[in-house]
Amino acid sequence: EAQVTQNPRYLITVTGKKLTVTCSQNMNHEYMSWYRQDPGLGLRQIYYSMNVEVTDKGDVPEGYKVSRKEKRNFPLILESPSPNQTSLYFCASTSGLAGSQETQYFGPGTRLLVL
Amino acid sequence: KQEVTQIPAALSVPEGENLVLNCSFTDSAIYNLQWFRQDPGKGLTSLLLIQSSQREQTSGRLNASLDKSSGRSTLYIAASQPGDSATYLCAVRDGNQFYFGTGTSLTVIP
Numbered sequence: 001e002a003q004v005t006q007n008p009r010y011l012i013t014v015t016g017k018k019l020t021v022t023c024s025q026n027m028n029h030e031y032m033s034w035y036r037q038d039p040g041l042g043l044r045q046i047y048y049s050m051n052v053e054v055t056d057k058g059d060v061p062e063g064y065k066v067s068r069k070e071k072r073n074f075p076l077i078l079e080s081p082s083p084n085q086t087s088l089y090f091c092a093s094t095s096g097l098a099g100s101q102e103t104q105y106f107g108p109g110t111r112l113l114v115l
Numbered sequence: 116k117q118e119v120t121q122i123p124a125a126l127s128v129p130e131g132e133n134l135v136l137n138c139s140f141t142d143s144a145i146y147n148l149q150w151f152r153q154d155p156g157k158g159l160t161s162l163l164l165i166q167s168s169q170r171e172q173t174s175g176r177l178n179a180s181l182d183k184s185s186g187r188s189t190l191y192i193a194a195s196q197p198g199d200s201a202t203y204l205c206a207v208r209d210g211n212q213f214y215f216g217t218g219t220s221l222t223v224i225p
Binding site for chain 2: 004031033035040041042043044045048050056058059090092102103104105106107108109
């Protein structure tokens with residue numbers, strides 16, 4: 001089954017404690033991205049990756065890091081989380097980029113609370 | 116940078132009614148526009164994709180239109196059903212980035 005998986009689904013942590021949210025897709029997509037969703041602000045793109053070893057900043061990259069060492073994995077790293085990073089995070093991978101069948105597949109989301 | 120706006124923020128209709136959701140964006144130089152559905156506690160599901168060169172796309176009871184020059188898109192849902200209750204989001208692709216609206220929360224009353 002084609003899917004994007006994220007782990008963990010729920011996470012409570014404290015300010016300053018480094019954490020990683022993993023994302024994996026089994027569809028061999030080149031393009032992957034991370035979003036955060038906040039009430040009243042919608043989804044905002046944090047980082048995206050066009051392919052292995054190629055990453056770019058989205059709209060709200062401050063306080064986040066990513067890496068793309070393998071095509072299937074795109075982890076999101078918070079080196080020193082702060083309470084304003086409390087949010088719902090989504091990973092997505094995109095098929096058929098630049099074609100008529102371009103489609104984003106979203107993971108189930110990770111709800112993060114930073115105390 | 117794109118600003119994507121969706122109106123209304125919430126909508127409640129009786130079952131069977133036809134309805135229109137609106138999406139507007141500030142920069143007409145988009146590559147495509149996509150409509151998504153989000154159910155509570157779940158990720159997003161793609162509904163329709165319209166390329167910048169297209170005017171509309173249809174899938175079942177859904178029809179999406181795009182007027183790129185005016186920066187507007189509409190999602191038309193025919194004969195609404197309670198199962199259509201969800202939040203609907205539009206997103207534009209500008210270069211290699213995606214910009215989402217804040218969504219319209221739809222409730223279809225049986």
